[in-house]
Every structure is written in C-alpha cells, then in structure tokens.
Amino acid sequence: MNDLEKATQVFEALKAAEAQPTQLALPMLNGLVGLVQGSGEAPLEVEEARSAAFMAICEVGKALHRGQPADPLWAAAIGATERWMALTK
Template sequence: MTDAEKVANVLDALKAAEREPAQAALSMLNGLVGLVQAEAAQPLEVEEARASAFMAICEIGKALHRGQPAKSLWQPAIEATERWKSLAR
C-alpha cells in the first residue's frame, strides 16, 4: 500500500470514528497505528506531517481512553491528516 493510500484510509477512518461513541471510536483509532507508521524514508516535510497527524490522533485516543471530552480534538487531527495527505505520494 502506498503512503497516499494509507493516509486516505487514515483520513476516512478518522472521519468515521468522529461520529461514533467513545469506545467504538477508540477501537477505530487503535486500528490506525499500523497505517500511520512509516515504512520507508520520506522527505522531512512528509515525515513531519505524518508525525503531526499521529500525535493529534494519539491526543484523541488519550482523551477517549480517560473519558475526557474529545470534541475539540477531532478537527485538528483531521486537518493534520489532510496536510499529510497533501504531501503524500
């Protein structure tokens, strides 16, 4: 799977998880870990975008796991993932 295909899958899953109850969303986010990991070296800008998306998704996961509000965390994660998508090949 190419990096572009991975990030498209991550973005779709992220948007779908946003509409789910906390436990279902957390399960969906946990399934994204393998897709967010890099397999080969990419340009620094792509790696930074990937890392930002990963960290933003982790912030949602931490909030959901702790039972904290996550509503304000979804949009930054989606935007970070969209940035990664714009750079992925």
C-alpha cells in the same frame, strides 16, 4: 500501500470514528497505528506531517480513554491528516 493511500485510509477512518460513541471509536483509532507508523522513506516534510497526524490521533485516543472532551482534538487530528494527504500527492 503508498503514503497517499495510507493517509486517505486514515482520514476516512477518522471521519467514521468521530461519529461513533467512545467504545466504538477507540478500537477504530487503535487500528490506525500500523498506517501512521513511519518508514523513513518519505521526504522529511511528509514524515513530519505523518508524525503530526499520529500525535494528534494519539491525543484523541487519550482524551476518549479518559472520558475527556475530544471535539477540538478530532478537528486537529483530521486537519493534520489532511496536511499529510496534501503532501503525498
């Protein structure tokens, strides 16, 4: 699977998870870990975007796990993933 396919799958999963209650969204986010891990084979700009998406997704997960508001964090994670997608085209 190439970076564009991974980023697209992460984006779609984030949009689906955002609409779910916490108990369903958390496992969906945990399932993304393998897709957002870096291989170090992409250009630096792509790796940085991938890393930013990973960190933003982690922030959403932490907020959900702690029962904190996550609405602005979802937007940040989706935006970071969109940037990653754009750089892989």
